[in-house]
Amino acid sequence: MTIRATDPDLSKGTDRLAASLFAEVLIAEQLSRNLISKVLPRGMQISHFSVLNLLAHVNEERTPAQLAEAFHVTRGAMTNTLSRLEWAGHVHIRPDWDDARRKFVSISPAGRSARDAALAAFMPLIASVVSDIGAERVRSALPVLRKLRTRLEGGS
Numbered sequence: 001m002t003i004r005a006t007d008p009d010l011s012k013g014t015d016r017l018a019a020s021l022f023a024e025v026l027i028a029e030q031l032s033r034n035l036i037s038k039v040l041p042r043g044m045q046i047s048h049f050s051v052l053n054l055l056a057h058v059n060e061e062r063t064p065a066q067l068a069e070a071f072h073v074t075r076g077a078m079t080n081t082l083s084r085l086e087w088a089g090h091v092h093i094r095p096d097w098d099d100a101r102r103k104f105v106s107i108s109p110a111g112r113s114a115r116d117a118a119l120a121a122f123m124p125l126i127a128s129v130v131s132d133i134g135a136e137r138v139r140s141a142l143p144v145l146r147k148l149r150t151r152l153e154g155g156s
Helices: 008-039 046-058 064-071 075-087 109-133 135-152
Strands: 091-095 103-107
Touching: 008 046, 008 109, 046 064, 046 075, 046 091, 046 103, 046 109, 064 075, 064 103, 075 091, 103 109, 109 135
Parallel strands: none
Antiparallel strands: 091 103
């Protein structure tokens, strides 16, 4: 018997599998955010940590548009996040000397310290989750999750 992509039984099975996968991913994302949000330093949100973490990793200036693209958010949402980070002293925002319409963002020493404090607060929690699940099981799930992410980002 040949199974075709148009076979109703195959389609139903695939639909259920897809629904289960996305339900698990969405619930895990919500629970992860809740877990991490509870232990972040006072006043810090996950979006703030994420921007600080990226800037710390790349260790180069980025434009607000580049950051918005990296996080798949609107420029307005990124501007709001950057304003809060600048107010807290966690980032420096400077004009582009060649194009006054553009700005550059870099992490400040205070921002690096805040990012490090956030990591210290939640790493033991997420390391415990990985330990409970088992490192080998987590390692085997990573390729599937990466493929899912790249597919959702528009890759193949």
